[in-house]
Amino acid sequence: MQNFIFFTTQGCYLCELAEALLVAHLDPDIHQVDALDIAYDDQLLESYGERIPLIKNEVTGAELGWPFDAGQLLDFIGQ
Numbered sequence: 001m002q003n004f005i006f007f008t009t010q011g012c013y014l015c016e017l018a019e020a021l022l023v024a025h026l027d028p029d030i031h032q033v034d035a036l037d038i039a040y041d042d043q044l045l046e047s048y049g050e051r052i053p054l055i056k057n058e059v060t061g062a063e064l065g066w067p068f069d070a071g072q073l074l075d076f077i078g079q
Helices: 013-025 042-048 070-077
Strands: 002-008 031-037 054-057 063-065
Touching: 002 013, 013 070, 054 070, 063 070
Parallel strands: 002 031
Antiparallel strands: 002 054, 054 063
16 A cells, blocks of 8 residues: 555645546555645645645655646656
């Protein structure tokens, strides 16, 4: 199982677009994605406020920030 964190916040149109790509292209049997709303943590807001939406590999720490398309997402997750 590959584990990712999806940094997002409520009401973010770009985050909704990124989430749609995640839902369409990640297999829930292979990929676990935990959404983390940065609005509830000042440190996360400072670190990611201008960089969301962003997906982070929990093991490697690699990050894929917006804008990304399906091909870039698949490359990032290693397919």
